[in-house]
Amino acid sequence: MRLSNGETLSQALYGDTDPAGASGYGDHPPRMGFFTDTSVCIGCKACEVACKEWNHVPEDGLLFTGMSYDNTQGLGADTWRHVAFIEQSKPLAGQIAGVQHDSDQLRWLMSSDVCKHCTHAACLDVCPTGSLFRTEFGTVVVQEDICNGCGYCVPACPFGVIEKRHLPATPGTLPAFLGKKEDGRVWKCTLCYDRLRGGHEPACAKACPTKSIQFGPVEELRERADDRLAKLHAQDWNGAQLYLRDPDDGVGGAGAFFLLLDDPEVYGFPPDPIVPTAKLGEMWVNMATAAAVLAVGIVGSFLFGSRE
Amino acid sequence: MTEVRSYYGHNVVKEPTWTWEIPVYFFTGGLGGASSVLGFSAKLFGNEKLSRTALYIGAAADAVSAPLLISDLGRPERFHHMLRVFKITSPMNVGAWVLTVAGGASNTAAVLQFLGLLKPVRLAAEAVAFFFGPPLATYTGVLVADTAIPVWHEGRHELPWLFGAGAAASAGAAACLFVGADDCGPARRLAIGAGLTELALTETMEKRLGEVGEVYEHGAAGTFGKAAKALTLAGTALLATKRHKLGGALVCAGSMCMRWSVYKAGFQSARDPKYTVKPQRERAERQGGSKATTLPGRSAG
Numbered sequence: 001m002r003l004s005n006g007e008t009l010s011q012a013l014y015g016d017t018d019p020a021g022a023s024g025y026g027d028h029p030p031r032m033g034f035f036t037d038t039s040v041c042i043g044c045k046a047c048e049v050a051c052k053e054w055n056h057v058p059e060d061g062l063l064f065t066g067m068s069y070d071n072t073q074g075l076g077a078d079t080w081r082h083v084a085f086i087e088q089s090k091p092l093a094g095q096i097a098g099v100q101h102d103s104d105q106l107r108w109l110m111s112s113d114v115c116k117h118c119t120h121a122a123c124l125d126v127c128p129t130g131s132l133f134r135t136e137f138g139t140v141v142v143q144e145d146i147c148n149g150c151g152y153c154v155p156a157c158p159f160g161v162i163e164k165r166h167l168p169a170t171p172g173t174l175p176a177f178l179g180k181k182e183d184g185r186v187w188k189c190t191l192c193y194d195r196l197r198g199g200h201e202p203a204c205a206k207a208c209p210t211k212s213i214q215f216g217p218v219e220e221l222r223e224r225a226d227d228r229l230a231k232l233h234a235q236d237w238n239g240a241q242l243y244l245r246d247p248d249d250g251v252g253g254a255g256a257f258f259l260l261l262d263d264p265e266v267y268g269f270p271p272d273p274i275v276p277t278a279k280l281g282e283m284w285v286n287m288a289t290a291a292a293v294l295a296v297g298i299v300g301s302f303l304f305g306s307r308e
Numbered sequence: 309m310t311e312v313r314s315y316y317g318h319n320v321v322k323e324p325t326w327t328w329e330i331p332v333y334f335f336t337g338g339l340g341g342a343s344s345v346l347g348f349s350a351k352l353f354g355n356e357k358l359s360r361t362a363l364y365i366g367a368a369a370d371a372v373s374a375p376l377l378i379s380d381l382g383r384p385e386r387f388h389h390m391l392r393v394f395k396i397t398s399p400m401n402v403g404a405w406v407l408t409v410a411g412g413a414s415n416t417a418a419v420l421q422f423l424g425l426l427k428p429v430r431l432a433a434e435a436v437a438f439f440f441g442p443p444l445a446t447y448t449g450v451l452v453a454d455t456a457i458p459v460w461h462e463g464r465h466e467l468p469w470l471f472g473a474g475a476a477a478s479a480g481a482a483a484c485l486f487v488g489a490d491d492c493g494p495a496r497r498l499a500i501g502a503g504l505t506e507l508a509l510t511e512t513m514e515k516r517l518g519e520v521g522e523v524y525e526h527g528a529a530g531t532f533g534k535a536a537k538a539l540t541l542a543g544t545a546l547l548a549t550k551r552h553k554l555g556g557a558l559v560c561a562g563s564m565c566m567r568w569s570v571y572k573a574g575f576q577s578a579r580d581p582k583y584t585v586k587p588q589r590e591r592a593e594r595q596g597g598s599k600a601t602t603l604p605g606r607s608a609g
Contacts, residue, residue: 012397013397065316067316070316073318074315074318076322084315086315122454122455122456125397125398126397126398126399126400126454126455127395127398128390128393128395128398128400128401128404129386129389129390129392129393129401130389130392130393130395131389146386146389146392147382147383147386147389148381148382148383148384148386148387148389148390149381149382149383149386150380150381150382150390150400151324151325151326151380151382152398152400152451152455154322154323154324154325155321155322155323155324155455155456155457155460155574155578156454156455156456157321157322157456158321158456159320159321160319160320160321160322160456162322163322163325164325164382180382180383180384182382183382184381184382184383185382185383186382263313263589265312265313265314265315265320265581265585265589266313266314266315267315268314268315268318268320268581269320270320270321270456270584270585270588271585271588271589271592272588272589272591272592272595273456273588276453276454276455276456276461277397277454279453279454279461279464280397280399280450280454283399283450283453283454283464283468284396284450286450286464286465286468286469287443287446287447287449287450287468288443290442290446290449290468290469290472291442291443291445291446291468291472292442293469293472294342294345294442294445294446294472294473294475294476295345295438295441295442297476297498297501297502298342298345298346298349298476298479298498299345299349299352301346301349301480301494301495301497301498301501302349302350302352302353302355302494304497
């Protein structure tokens with residue numbers, strides 16, 4: 001099976017690629033993304049606020065969770081940046097020269113999570129309307145005038161990022177149809193597509209006071225991340241690792257990747273995600289076989305046994 | 309035993325947003341697709357009564373499928389956006405096209421049959437429904453498998469077969485409800501054979517899934533799963549002893565419960581992070597540590 005750009009289905013759905021080029025953009029700007037360096041995150045949540053403000057993301061309830069300083073809980077339709085807080089009784093890193101730390105002192109991990117803008121984005125691939133699309137910057141964006149709220153992208157995302165908005169629709173915008181009153185469409189980070197088109201950096205990166213959120217061409221960010229990891233290594237930081245930086249991983253590397261100080265699952269990330277569509281080719285073949293056997297079986301029920 | 313860590317026990321993947329219409333559609337779409345195949349096959353073998361009944365059942369099941377799907381949408385008035393593209397990477401898009409063609413054909417044929425008009429057109433429509441019936445009955449297995457929900461994605465080998473078997477069982481069983489004992493023999497054999505296949509595939513899938521499949525033992529998925537097995541087993545036994553009406557009804561109910569069991573299992577599988585984290589962590593360990601780049605000589609914890 002070959003697609004319109006000449007790739008086979010499995011080539012198109014897995015492995016390292018230039019996502020904008022593979023989506024049909026001829027001459028396009030470099031792939032843009034985020035490198036979120038959690039080792040310098042101070043948990044100020046300026047990214048959460050800036051994102052909400054710029055993108056008009058509505059308030060979706062205020063709740064005391066008891067999860068350290070995190071009352072946001074996770075990404076969703078109304079949260080496109082989420083700062084995680086993890087308290088651990090583990091040794092601190094020896095990052096500051098000349099300061100003695102107790103070995104079992106509390107360390108407080110903070111990390112600003114966001115849509116990964118995967119090289120192979122399951123949400124985009126399974127979207128039945130074409131509402132989700134690849135931008136010229138290689139990012140993944142929902143067209144809200146197209147989305148019909150089928151919800152397929154929600155369980156397709158290996159990271160649990162995209163979600164349907166259940167808040168009431170803006171009055172007067174929703175035609176009366178089957179009594180639906182909620183917004184009903186899916187929403188997620190756009191990597192500030194509007195700001196990128198205007199030559200600006202995304203609101204979260206702009207607001208980040210420590211440059212924990214770094215925005216730029218993905219190639220450059222990957223080099224920067226490697227340098228940073230080497231530096232932390234030299235300083236003997238505990239558990240430092242890059243997450244989703246590798247183009248050979250299960251999502252073909254992400255446009256938004258991270259430097260973490262513990263295993264991914266501690267931050268609520270899947271430790272070794274693989275885009276579900278990687279197996280779609282074999283799933284279609286399997287289904288076609290099942291469909292053929294089904295037809296043969298039904299016809300066969302007329303061939304065996306006497307007519308009663 | 310791998311220690312499973314998570315962020316305050318929160319789920320990693322999101323639960324589906326789908327509501328009751330979807331598992332009901334898995335049943336009606338399967339029933340419609342398989343009935344169209346049964347109806348045209350009966351025609352080829354000269355069983356006119358069975359053919360006509362299966363045609364009507366198939367058309368009715370296809371006809372209720374579309375409103376069920378539209379009703380589940382967050383923006384039902386935009387249902388036609390499904391057909392603004394054709395997209396092989398989206399099982400839902402492919403399914404929307406298949407349902408449009410299969411349902412359009414089966415309902416055209418049923419109306420022409422009822423009115424006694426345009427026989428060549430009717431036969432052509434029945435043939436189209438015959439060819440689009442099997443994909444309609446099985447693509448829903450790919451639909452749920454092509455997600456990050458562990459119990460669905462890992463069940464990808466069996467799910468199209470399981471849904472296909474359930475579809476065939478319900479089509480045979482539904483025909484037994486309306487066709488007299490003299491003519492429903494093939495439908496009865498189909499319901500028994502497919503019903504037993506459905507049971508065997510359920511067992512196979514749950515065994516092979518191992519720990520990921522344990523959601524089928526608990527909660528709503530477990531309840532529906534047990535009901536599906538009991539109803540299908542009892543129904544096939546009754547059909548085998550030629551108790552057509554009760555047997556047919558029980559096999560249909562069993563096929564419906566099987567869809568609900570699979571549907572509910574997906575929610576339970578998404579809700580508990582261990583089903584997502586543990587297999588991935590074990591895979592990463594097998595490949596020599598996480599794919600994330602870790603400092604050499606230090607454990608991550």
